[in-house]
Amino acid sequence: MQIPTQARAVVIGGGVVGCSVAYHLAKLGWHDVVLLERKQFSCGTTWHAAGLMPRLRPTETMTKLAQYGHELYQRLEKETGIDIGYKKRGSIALALTQERLEELRRSVSAAKAFGVPAEERSPTSIASLYPGLRTDDIAGAIWLPEDAQVDPVNVTLALAKAARDGGATLLEGVKVTAIHHNNGCITGVMTNQGPISCECVVNAAGMWARTVGELAGVAVPLHACEHFYIVTEPIDEVGELPMLRVPDEWSYYKEDAGKILLGAFEPDAKPWGMKGIPENFSFESLPEDYAHFEPVLEKALARLPMLEKAGIQLFFNGPESFTPDDRFLLGEAPELKNFYVAAGFNSVGIQSAGGAGMMLAEWMVDGRPQLDATELDIARMMPFQRNCRYLRERVSETLGLLYADHFPYRQFATARGVRRSPLHTQLAVRGACFGELAGWERANWFLSADELRVGKKPAYEYSWQRQNWFARQAAEHHAVRNGVALFDLSSFGKIRVSGVDAEAVLQRIAANDVALPVGRIAYTPFLNVDGGVESDVTVARISYDEFLVVTPAATVRRDMAWIQQQTPPQAQCMVMDTTVMEAVILVTGPAARDFLSLSIAQPLDDTFPFGTTQEVEIGHTVVRAHRVSFAGELGWELYVSVDMAAHVFETLTEKAPTEAMWCGMHALDSCRLEKGFRHFGHDVCGRDHVLEAGLGFAVSVDKASTALGDFIGKDAVIKKRETGLTRRLMQFKLRDSQPLLYHNEPILRDDEVAGYITSGNYGHHLGAAIGLGYVRCGCNETATELLSSAYEIEIAGKRFVAEASLRPLYDPSGLRMRA
Template sequence: IIEGVTVERIRTVDGRAVGVDTDQGPVDAEYVVTCAGMWSHELGRQAGVNVPLHACEHFYLVTEPVPDLPAGLPTLRDTDNCIYVKEDAGRLLVGAFEPVAKPFGAEGLPTDRPFMQLDEDWDHLAPVYEKACERVPILGEIGIRLFFNGPESFTPDDRYLLGETPELRNHFVATGFNSVGIQSAGGAGKVLAEWIVGGRPPMDLWDVDIRRMLPFQTNRRYLRDRSVEALGLLYAMHWPFRQVDTARGVRRSPFHDRLADLGACHGESGGWERPNWYAPKGVEPVYEYSYGRQNWFEHSAAEHRACREGAALFDQTSLAKLLVQGPDAAAVLNHISSADVDVEPGTSVYTTWLNDRGGIEADLTVNRLDDERFLVVTAFSTQVRDSDWMARNTPDGARATITDVTSGYSVLGVFGPDSRRVLSPLTDADLGNEAFPFGTLREIDISYARVIAVRRTYMGELGWELYIPTEFSLGVFDELWATGQPVGLMPAGMHAMNSLRIEKAYRHWGDDIADEDTPLEAGLSWGVAWDKPGGFIGREALIAQREAGLTRRLVQFRLDDPEPLLYGNEPILADGSLVGRITSGMYGHTVGAALGMGYVTHEPGTPRDEVIGGSFEITVNGERIPATASYRPFYDPTGDRIRA
């Protein structure tokens, strides 16, 4: 450990970090870990690495000694008033996480000292301190010895940044700790060391993995504007479906304004403005938060029913699209994919990508356009992660390239039993089941555009995803809406998509499946091509697990009481014993009850049917609710509707 040294830049050679330059000369290193707090963003930028964080001023006060104050008092957190109070050597320390914070360093950070105290700002802190005096009256009776104001770094989503950066190999970060650095330091240091030594994260760290961050999030203005809210969110109520208020409108699909005119209430995810639900005429498209049925519940239910009974239109532009092409593209993708994706052009394949332990690193679709071109479609949240995984597992010298074409295509989804009726007048393509079966794609004419139509579904109904070159998007939308609305086409949002997919038990990566869950445990072994030529990453681990037997299985649950809701993390009990937790939940409007999925642990070798043979309960808000368990979806378990 060498103190008093300024790191000026990270040294790189051939896409790898090889050391740092300092004001006292270069330092060579096999690995470089950036733990530079609020300076990490600029250090990363210089090396072409995205480290999205911004400093905010963080305030606390220390009082004069308080007579007879017991030592070791517990810390008091008053989240309604945005304060914490703790005993500090016979005094009281009062800190604040106010709702509207003060960004620091937008014009540049000082580099002449590692720690700093900023100017007092009583005007900013006074409203918070007045509330503190109401909660702890003695604060109004004793003097203040210290007013401390120091900067801390905050990330756009209030979760810290850990792991190897996708832009630069052998470069790791542990930074942006959002004021919980001391609390998290031991664990963060341990897993980071194990990650470096072992070459992979030692556990599921997706919540803090830097690969969740997107390239635009290095934008300084975005970081400054979001930091105003990020600090206060630490003490804000964590409502279900809560939306951020700052740095909005970053990424908009071409349809944004059209959908807003139709009543869309847009939510923000990964910078994307996505319609979460639609307000009917006379209703303001604004959230009213609660832990019960929120104000959009019935509106989303109507969208859900439109998809089940007629036709619904979804804006799916936020899907990430990666074009993989070259003479070796098929071989590269087939080795990474557990399914066989070396298929005929015009075929769309759902597949998982596994690590060497059999864990699911990604689930996505691989769409073969022709002999040498594939369109890989995944979620916006894993856009960087999945591209990075592909790049890491492409052999040196392979004749294959990866190009992110997300911005090149908008996507409209038309789903429901009437989707053919909506689309057929707009195209001369045969949309019949024999000519255009499930799991295929074709380039077709719609309006004046040529679009890639993919017959897949995340909603569990007949339908197509339409990949539209961006400049043609509005023309296609306008004709589609003009033709579809008279026959009952209805716009539907992300909440409806979630309720539709939960009825079909479609997994969601990051919740129901992740890098510690295998296809065998998750009930996805039907999509594994065990014997395809050349095998695939993770095959040996899956075979070993299959032979040894499972100790946990993903199960679907339906609450027997139609009133409670499920959001995730609710305890699962079998015959009174804790056996797991809900990984994701939503109300199933067709089924008429809240649905959820969760892994049920069991003894090795337990027969599959016996795992769900007991009496199940889900704990909701402290109350045990009887639940029905099933391996099969509660809606259309045979999948007939998607192949109609």
């Protein structure tokens, strides 16, 4: 068949994900879609996938994508007549330790919030569900009755047939050799059979996605790893069995046609394809490595003794692609307009493909998906993460983390030390324990002076209970509340927006009024057209035609892309990421003014009010001080050029009284939660209406329109005020001082699940765990009615009474910040 010369969208890759994207684009009315597969459909990773279909995932969005996949695949079987092998067998997860059992129990609680059937089962019950399984040594187990398995190849063929039936063109044996773009926008592709002009390109090339990205100048950080499983010969006593996961033994089991497939996510994986994926790699496997798989097999023989007398029919080793953070890559590339990515599925491609295809198709057709895609958005990735050595080292860990204990605050151990603050060495000397975010090494907590004196090394000791740094976080938290604390916030994103139209551009993008006098700072969300929160930032007016947008470290690329996408082509406005140009030291606490006055000659009294910025002299240099607060206390952020950061650090430290304490990000997080401050990506995101998030105070509906029009989302804000709220973000404090909140714990209102905790931490000043979470409510329900209900939070199957509030539990009037 001759390839078309023109299309609305070209999808590169004929695996299950690419076929899903083509199918959903056709469903949404894009009939001139062309899918190109370099060899044959499913020939890369899809064909050797295990086909497991769990419904419960770590987040609500991922869970909804998995649930949609179940619905879609069953529907496809009826639509196309292709047997996809859908079998609802349920699944079991075993815990061999008390820590793992706590994790599983917390997942059962999360399942209630997400609407997924799940329950804890006794060892005796598990033995009856899975005859022959050794259960005498297990700590506990959970049962998920709705989980299923499918045939990956037939799912792909069914999606391909349905896409063709919907008008899409799907071609095998066509390789994309170049991707064309002009003025930062896609114009077409070149193939081994000629050019195709198009408006959009979707990179769904699986293991080849990084190479395809390079054709377009787009970073797609993923790397292949070897993935092992064996298939036994038929075993007479095996009947229809549920899927089984034993993460403490790194293994999963699937029964099919009387055989057992035993697969592994071993702690130390084997990266593959360091020099690129071979050109002719198609329906191929990698060399066997019995020695690597042997530890898994030994544990499996003890766990399921029937395997001892079963022959091995197949020892399989096939490559799959993994990303630096174990989440797949989805969405429009920040570097290139209309270049979309759907790749890096970390061994969950079959269960996720249906939902991912739906989400990306909505993104392309409607401008954004209905579900929140923040955690999956490729714009979260940093440019350096395409580095081959970095990826090779990191994915050796991320494969194993799929079955590792998912402890709260767990840090990656590989490929560390890439991005460092100019104050990194000074903080390390003072006992900082570093965590990593977006490649940045950030001080999360500090050793005490006594621990430093005896030579103790800062390191995490993970647990679901109070971890080894809990007491240090408490000390740092109290320093913020009662004295003076210093933080290195250099990793926070800094975006300069400048030009004669900078004000008009930001007035259109920001919900708050940012047409400020020079030296003023505004807190503002950026909204989408539905009133959802796309960004949560502060905007400081540095000069007449220059603004500084300060944003979280993890979202700076995403926010840069958002500003650029919403800036009209004719606007005279330049956007630049200046994060690495300035270090930031936060000095905060009730004694912050007295402390800074030792180093700053300028007055820090009423002439330097909250929400303003001024230049001040420290030592032999000039820095820009912002009087703002994310901890809920009096404080200043000191912005200093990187070359002078050490000098400012030394000047402050020389003047520091003994009660001044360097503090880490864990303490900052616990302080912001006591104050009820939202965290983007957890408490607010694109699906959360700004009014339901309790951020109406930062929306200026009455601000004047500019030549570029009203601010994005204004109509949605007005409409929501008229129709009423259907859920509200509330703050909770447990009455019991012992339990810990992290996220995803169900919120029960008058004994009914009404939401879940979006972020939690321990409020050391308030004396109990604190959490934020959305609670469903009636459109005409008053705050009094909402607060009159009885609230409980479920943690690992146990309920705890909670105090609920719509105002910050700590300093609700904000007097301490403005002192």
